[in-house]
Amino acid sequence: MPSILSVPVRALGTVDSFGMLFSQYSSNFKTLDDILAVIGLIFVGRIALSAVWNICVGIRSMFWSRLWKKNFEKRYGGKWAVVTGCTDGIGKAYCHELAKDGLNIVLISRSMDKLNAVAEELKSQHGVETEVVQANFVEGETLYPRIDKHLQGKEISVLINNVGVMISHPKYYDEVTDFEMWSHINVNMASMAVMTKLILPGMLKKNKGAIVNIASIAATGPIPLLGIYAASKAFVEFLSLSMNSEYYWGHRGITIQTVTPAYVSTNMTSFSKWTHTPNPATPTPA
Ligand SMILES: NC(=O)c1ccc[n+]([C@@H]2O[C@H](COP(=O)([O-])OP(=O)(O)OC[C@H]3O[C@@H](n4cnc5c(N)ncnc54)[C@H](OP(=O)(O)O)[C@@H]3O)[C@@H](O)[C@H]2O)c1
Numbered sequence: 001m002p003s004i005l006s007v008p009v010r011a012l013g014t015v016d017s018f019g020m021l022f023s024q025y026s027s028n029f030k031t032l033d034d035i036l037a038v039i040g041l042i043f044v045g046r047i048a049l050s051a052v053w054n055i056c057v058g059i060r061s062m063f064w065s066r067l068w069k070k071n072f073e074k075r076y077g078g079k080w081a082v083v084t085g086c087t088d089g090i091g092k093a094y095c096h097e098l099a100k101d102g103l104n105i106v107l108i109s110r111s112m113d114k115l116n117a118v119a120e121e122l123k124s125q126h127g128v129e130t131e132v133v134q135a136n137f138v139e140g141e142t143l144y145p146r147i148d149k150h151l152q153g154k155e156i157s158v159l160i161n162n163v164g165v166m167i168s169h170p171k172y173y174d175e176v177t178d179f180e181m182w183s184h185i186n187v188n189m190a191s192m193a194v195m196t197k198l199i200l201p202g203m204l205k206k207n208k209g210a211i212v213n214i215a216s217i218a219a220t221g222p223i224p225l226l227g228i229y230a231a232s233k234a235f236v237e238f239l240s241l242s243m244n245s246e247y248y249w250g251h252r253g254i255t256i257q258t259v260t261p262a263y264v265s266t267n268m269t270s271f272s273k274w275t276h277t278p279n280p281a282t283p284t285p286a
Contacts, residue, residue, distance in 0.1 A: 077208030085163030
């Protein structure tokens with residue numbers, strides 16, 4: 001029969017073992033703290049490294065690359081570049097940059113008068129040859145044999161898959177017209193996929209070439225009310241990144257670059273003064 005005195009003694013024993021338990025756990029907590037601190041350090045270090053890397057890439061492409069004269073013909077193995085959606089905005093700026101380097105340009109776009117005007121500008125300002133192809137990418141599959149004829153016999157070093165459309169204002173998907181839906185599929189997605197199919201085999205023969213695909217910051221994630229545009233640009237980004245792994249990192253000699261601009265002051269962003277007025281966050285294409 002336990003004496004009445006043994007109760008507080010046992011209670012004391014419980015307190016003792018609780019104290020021991022706590023001290024054991026608290027020493028574990030310190031170890032846990034240390035582990036969490038290391039994980040935190042790795043996480044912050046990774047973010048810091050990636051920020052430094054991105055800044056270096058930005059300096060390299062925005063400043064360093066402008067210091068030297070480039071020779072795209074030698075580097076990418078051909079005298080010709082092909083630019084889609086070339087009569088305005090970002091596409092037109094690419095034409096001037098490539099022509100400045102001495103490349104002849106195959107100009108592919110929708111409006112004949114604007115095509116002729118850009119061809120004239122390139123000839124007079126940079127003394128290069130041009131080939132004009134009037135094409136409306138909305139047409140889809142039947143268009144490409146005609147484009148292909150214009151590409152025959154040309155050593156193509158650079159392809160800029162730039163052409164793109166965007167719905168005029170944010171709207172629910174059921175309000176997107178069939179025309180708008182097919183335009184996003186045919187102009188934004190199919191043009192990039194098919195133009196690459198036409199030109200890539202020639203580049204692979206010489207193991208040289210560069211393909212630039214204009215995606216968008218909109219491809220970062222789903223954008224309600226602009227879903228069709230965001231999804232079309234996600235297609236461009238995913239295919240482009242996959243191809244770069246296959247043909248650049250896979251040592252086939254082809255650079256495939258994915259460009260993901262935020263707002264650029266062009267016709268596409270003219271729907272709002274806020275997105276169209278040039279400022280450091282909304283640059284002009286050139
Ligand atoms: N501007 C931005 O803020 C921004 C941001 C991210 C990504 N982007 C992307 O950058 C690319 C260029 O955009 P941008 O702002 O320079 O556009 P833009 O100023 O509107 O120019 C578009 C060009 O594409 C041509 N084009 C349009 N629809 C066509 C069609 N169905 N068939 C053939 N050509 C057609 C236009 O020809 P016409 O002269 O005949 O109209 C024009 O030359 C697009 O892929 C766009 O999605 C733009």
